[in-house]
Amino acid sequence: MKLVKKGPHAGDMSDPEFESMYSFGGQTGNDNLDSIIAADLLCDELGIDTMSAGVTIGFAMELYEKGILTPADTEGIELNFGNSEAIISLISQMSYREGLGAILADGVKVAAEKIGKGSEKYAMHIKGMELPGYDVRGAKEHGLGLATSYTGVITIVLMHSLKYYLDTESIRKAAVKSSVSVSGYKYRLTKIKELGYDLQSPQERFDLKLAIKIYEITVE
8 A cells, every 4th residue: 555645645545556557647647646646545435447537537638738628618727737636626526527527527438529629539448438558459368358348448357357356255355466445346346246247146156257267268
């Protein structure tokens, strides 16, 4: 765990995983580690996916610097790349669907459709889901999954989360293995259950383990 010891986010503690560092760091031009920890913690508390949130905020920052979004649209927030406090503000706005956050809350695809003005070409997504922090041309398993899954990036994230949970049968152990918070992992399991899977059923757990193994063999 990382603890912020001073500054506006003193006392905040979190352990940002790779995607959180990518989305709230490089994707938004932010080199303030304390604010990344704070953003990661806030997303956990509000139940927001860190990767989608950071990429969406980066999208808004690019639109702001291109002049597609103006200070009137942001209610005075300066959405320049590197503005760490703007990131924190937008996470809250997206969660409560307030201000610009009401437009950004459903991700870059839907936001671009609402904003228009050519913003679609800056909305980087796969089937409506924001891009991860790696080039899938060098990760063929992920590339195949993104190309064939019906929901894009999130399917891969959920599949790996499901695998770790089935292997350990412990949310805490699976969360540690995935380098995410326990609350974040519970959220992922909730999304898996919403797809219709009964993780309490021994037969269904066996079927899911078999399906994952077949998938792994197929993409090797």
